[in-house]
Amino acid sequence: GQQVMQIPQYQHVQEGEDFTTYCNSSTTLSNIQWYKQRPGGHPVFLIQLVKSGEVKKQKRLTFQFGEAKKNSSLHITATQTTDVGTYFCAGHNVNRDDKIIFGKGTRLHILP
Amino acid sequence: NAGVTQTPKFQVLKTGQSMTLQCAQDMNHNSMYWYRQDPGMGLRLIYYSASEGTTDKGEVPNGYNVSRLNKREFSLRLESAAPSQTSVYFCARGTSGSLNTGELFFGEGSRLTVL
Numbered sequence: 001g002q003q004v005m006q007i008p009q010y011q012h013v014q015e016g017e018d019f020t021t022y023c024n025s026s027t028t029l030s031n032i033q034w035y036k037q038r039p040g041g042h043p044v045f046l047i048q049l050v051k052s053g054e055v056k057k058q059k060r061l062t063f064q065f066g067e068a069k070k071n072s073s074l075h076i077t078a079t080q081t082t083d084v085g086t087y088f089c090a091g092h093n094v095n096r097d098d099k100i101i102f103g104k105g106t107r108l109h110i111l112p
Numbered sequence: 113n114a115g116v117t118q119t120p121k122f123q124v125l126k127t128g129q130s131m132t133l134q135c136a137q138d139m140n141h142n143s144m145y146w147y148r149q150d151p152g153m154g155l156r157l158i159y160y161s162a163s164e165g166t167t168d169k170g171e172v173p174n175g176y177n178v179s180r181l182n183k184r185e186f187s188l189r190l191e192s193a194a195p196s197q198t199s200v201y202f203c204a205r206g207t208s209g210s211l212n213t214g215e216l217f218f219g220e221g222s223r224l225t226v227l
Binding site: 001006009033035041042043044045048088090099100101102103104105 | 145147152153154155156157160168170171202204215216217218219220221
């Protein structure tokens with residue numbers, strides 16, 4: 001079945017440093033979504049990427065979708081304490097089995 | 113909570129007991145989902161429903177049943193709870209009539225402990 005792998009599992013960075021999390025799918029994806037979950041909270045949608053090679057930006061966050069539509073990344077520039085949380089990617093494959101499968105997430109911890 | 117309400121928020125069960133987690137959306141969207149979240153395991157799909165009256169298995173359906181009797185409500189039932197089902201359960205709704213074309217909105221979660 002479809003698998004979505006995400007690395008790293010944990011990341012500690014000094015405030016102001018950059019952060020990147022990577023997502024890889026075992027199958028080609030129709031689209032990929034990114035979510036953020038604050039400690040004790042629920043996942044909140046950040047963005048969806050649909051096109052091969054697509055790049056989208058939200059302030060300090062840059063999202064990329066690979067040319068083969070099997071991988072994606074989220075890059076945060078100059079991290080702030082408000083960036084703390086777990087970042088998840090989620091996607092489904094082109095066979096449209098109607099499942100949205102999540103990666104295991106990357107937990108970001110900011111050191112002051 | 114983006115219009116998704118889950119009850120109860122907390123529950124403690126003994127092994128073998130049964131219970132139902134309720135989820136209701138205040139919009140008229142077709143797709144609804146149940147995920148469980150365990151430390152280090154991310155969010156794993158239990159069941160989902162593309163529309164009223166239809167349900168499909170996700171990644172980890174064993175030990176669970178679901179019911180989508182109307183468009184608003186999607187319930188998750190544990191017939192005989194086991195300690196391995198101790199988890200945080202999230203219900204989510206989609207945003208359009210066709211699955212996988214829009215983001216998911218999650219409820220605040222239900223924390224279940226099975227002793």
